[in-house]
Amino acid sequence: MTRDSTLRSGLRSPRLLWVPAVVGLALIVLPVAGLLLRVDFARLPALLTSPASLDALELSLVTAAISTLLCVLLGVPLAVVLARVRRGARVLRAIVVLPLVMPPVVGGLALLYLLGRNGFAGYLLDVVAGVRVPFTTAAVVLAQTFVAMPFLVISLDGAIRAGGDQYERVAATLGASPWVVFTRVTLPLLLPALGSGVVLSFARALGEFGATITFAGSLQAVTRTLPLEVYARAEADVDSAVALSLLLIVVAIVVIMASGRRMTDGVRP
Amino acid sequence: MTLHAVVRAVRGQFELSVELSAEPGHVVAVLGHNGAGKSTLLDCLAGLLHSPETSVRLDGRELSLLPPYRRRVGVLRQRPLLFPHLNVRDNVAFGPRAAGARRRQARELADRWLAAVDAAELADRRPAQLSGGQAQRVALARALATDPELLLLDEPLAALDVDAAPAMRGLLRDVLRTNTGRVTVLVTHDPLDALALADTAVVLANGRVVEHGPTQRVLSAPRTPFAARLAGLNLVAGEAVEGGLRTADGALLHGLHAADTEQNSPAVAVFAPSAVSVYPRDGRVPGSPRNTADAVVAALEPHGPVIRLRTQAAAGWAGGLAADLTPAAVADLALEPGTPVTVVVKATAVDVHPAWPSGLARGPELPERSGQAYS
Numbered sequence: 001m002t003r004d005s006t007l008r009s010g011l012r013s014p015r016l017l018w019v020p021a022v023v024g025l026a027l028i029v030l031p032v033a034g035l036l037l038r039v040d041f042a043r044l045p046a047l048l049t050s051p052a053s054l055d056a057l058e059l060s061l062v063t064a065a066i067s068t069l070l071c072v073l074l075g076v077p078l079a080v081v082l083a084r085v086r087r088g089a090r091v092l093r094a095i096v097v098l099p100l101v102m103p104p105v106v107g108g109l110a111l112l113y114l115l116g117r118n119g120f121a122g123y124l125l126d127v128v129a130g131v132r133v134p135f136t137t138a139a140v141v142l143a144q145t146f147v148a149m150p151f152l153v154i155s156l157d158g159a160i161r162a163g164g165d166q167y168e169r170v171a172a173t174l175g176a177s178p179w180v181v182f183t184r185v186t187l188p189l190l191l192p193a194l195g196s197g198v199v200l201s202f203a204r205a206l207g208e209f210g211a212t213i214t215f216a217g218s219l220q221a222v223t224r225t226l227p228l229e230v231y232a233r234a235e236a237d238v239d240s241a242v243a244l245s246l247l248l249i250v251v252a253i254v255v256i257m258a259s260g261r262r263m264t265d266g267v268r269p
Numbered sequence: 270m271t272l273h274a275v276v277r278a279v280r281g282q283f284e285l286s287v288e289l290s291a292e293p294g295h296v297v298a299v300l301g302h303n304g305a306g307k308s309t310l311l312d313c314l315a316g317l318l319h320s321p322e323t324s325v326r327l328d329g330r331e332l333s334l335l336p337p338y339r340r341r342v343g344v345l346r347q348r349p350l351l352f353p354h355l356n357v358r359d360n361v362a363f364g365p366r367a368a369g370a371r372r373r374q375a376r377e378l379a380d381r382w383l384a385a386v387d388a389a390e391l392a393d394r395r396p397a398q399l400s401g402g403q404a405q406r407v408a409l410a411r412a413l414a415t416d417p418e419l420l421l422l423d424e425p426l427a428a429l430d431v432d433a434a435p436a437m438r439g440l441l442r443d444v445l446r447t448n449t450g451r452v453t454v455l456v457t458h459d460p461l462d463a464l465a466l467a468d469t470a471v472v473l474a475n476g477r478v479v480e481h482g483p484t485q486r487v488l489s490a491p492r493t494p495f496a497a498r499l500a501g502l503n504l505v506a507g508e509a510v511e512g513g514l515r516t517a518d519g520a521l522l523h524g525l526h527a528a529d530t531e532q533n534s535p536a537v538a539v540f541a542p543s544a545v546s547v548y549p550r551d552g553r554v555p556g557s558p559r560n561t562a563d564a565v566v567a568a569l570e571p572h573g574p575v576i577r578l579r580t581q582a583a584a585g586w587a588g589g590l591a592a593d594l595t596p597a598a599v600a601d602l603a604l605e606p607g608t609p610v611t612v613v614v615k616a617t618a619v620d621v622h623p624a625w626p627s628g629l630a631r632g633p634e635l636p637e638r639s640g641q642a643y644s
Contacts, residue, residue, distance in 0.1 A: 172337040173344040174364035
């Protein structure tokens with residue numbers, strides 16, 4: 001037997017905290033355990049490989065991946081600009097986190113009234129280009145990006161502000177133009193935060209329900225993602241809904257594992 | 270390069286108004302307490318802070334309208350701030366890469382600069398694996414690898430521990446001596462750094478220059494009370510010899526050599542006025558102090574709670590000294606200008622530091638100053 005260390009921390013948490021801590025943990029574990037107990041493992045393969053299930057799974061993975069990519073392409077510049085902005089930063093931050101605190105259904109409605117046939121942008125798109133966004137896969141992606149982007153921006157914004165601009169200042173005196181500073185210093189230093197931001201955004205996009213069902217509807221293979229499929233089956237076919245829920249949980253666990261220790265170590269640069 | 274800078278900046282209650290000039294190849298020390306405006310001055314020179322009333326001219330080239338990355342200004346700060354995601358070699362290669370060098374070319378240049386600062390063996394390490402002194406050497410190589418026309422050193426030794434600081438000071442001296450006309454501005458609160466590295470010194474107080482001139486003059490004979498409080502040291506120039514320092518006229522002053530002092534090279538002995546004891550001439554000097562010499566009182570002036578005595582200029586090390594005495598001692602000894610006295614300094618209170626010999630070109634082989642025309 002090897003002993004790595006004979007030392008251990010002398011600090012303890014107050015014992016009083018243990019009770020609510022255990023209750024809190026139970027609140028997460030017990031429902032999941034309850035769901036697992038309800039799973040009909042005999043029918044599980046058949047339930048999961050039904051065409052509707054496979055359609056939903058594929059749609060979910062594809063749309064969540066595209067949404068996450070959009071979050072990165074738009075969210076990284078947004079976070080970098082936000083962290084360096086001098087005036088109005090508080091207002092801008094409040095706007096950016098709005099989708100986070102807003103009920104997703106309201107977000108879906110908002111998107112609908114922007115891009116729906118009666119919305120001003122939607123009307124314009126329809127008349128000029130003949131494009132109708134609502135109730136398409138594109139609408140699913142938009143809804144997911146809308147709700148997931150704040151997670152990415154907040155992760156990065158915190159990291160940028162915590163890190164300060166000292167390395168950027170050094171890089172500037174070494175002759176690096178703002179673009180070189182961004183690509184060779186700012187971005188590489190943000191990679192850990194970007195990693196956790198990506199994981200959080202992907203998970204949020206994958207679980208998105210309210211905004212999607214409002215803005216994109218629930219059409220099999222077009223807009224009916226896994227959460228929508230679960231909801232659709234919950235009344236008629238409970239076993240099938242439970243099986244799909246299990247699938248969602250497994251995907252979520254895979255995402256957490258794939259992100260390595262970043263998520264479980266906390267969101268910190 | 271000739272530097273002429275006029276920096277004016279206002280930040281809240283604080284107003285900075287400084288004029289700074291330097292001859293080609295010279296090192297200017299900017300001395301001052303915390304909050305005197307030293308770092309603001311440096312940031313204005315580097316372009317990291319902008320102020321509309323600032324003018325920075327380098328050989329007639331006006332820098333103040335250029336962004337920092339077009340100024341060709343190198344900065345070394347108290348903390349090395351090596352990029353944590355790059356290894357040592359790529360840290361040093363960063364500047365040449367940003368200037369358009371190819372990766373291989375930049376890395377070769379980086380290796381040569383690492384060798385010049387005696388850090389070649391660290392090239393493949395991560396910054397987190399370096400000691401404070403090693404990291405600061407690498408940071409110096411990184412700043413020099415861009416071939417800056419103006420080098421700004423912001424308390425480069427302040428964060429190093431007592432073992433690493435002398436070695437870094439020695440390295441800086443070698444690098445600055447091998448200078449090819451580049452102007453260096455050294456910001457410091459330590460008079461010894463200025464003494465070891467700078468030709469001229471500027472003393473800054475509340476955002477203004479209160480004193481400027483040759484370093485040794487500013488440090489040994491400050492004209493304002495402020496500069497005297499900051500510096501106010503006794504400096505005796507000469508040559509480092511075994512056990513101390515020999516003045517030009519042959520007098521020996523016993524003292525302790527600093528770690529980077531070399532035998533038989535120009536040196537300065539430094540000791541505080543409070544380390545000087547004053548006895549009546551022909552009186553008995555207690556104990557057996559190593560450094561005893563005769564002098565004549567030139568002036569007595571109040572200096573805070575003590576009286577600062579100055580001796581008349583004379584041969585040997587005891588001419589032009591400052592000594593701090595209590596008012597009671599001055600009364601007991603019946604001191605007044607013209608009184609002959611014997612001055613005593615304990616050898617352990619005397620530090621012998623290498624002096625900065627202006628215009629001397631000596632030091633390690635440094636990579637050639639190239640035009641750096643990258644394809």
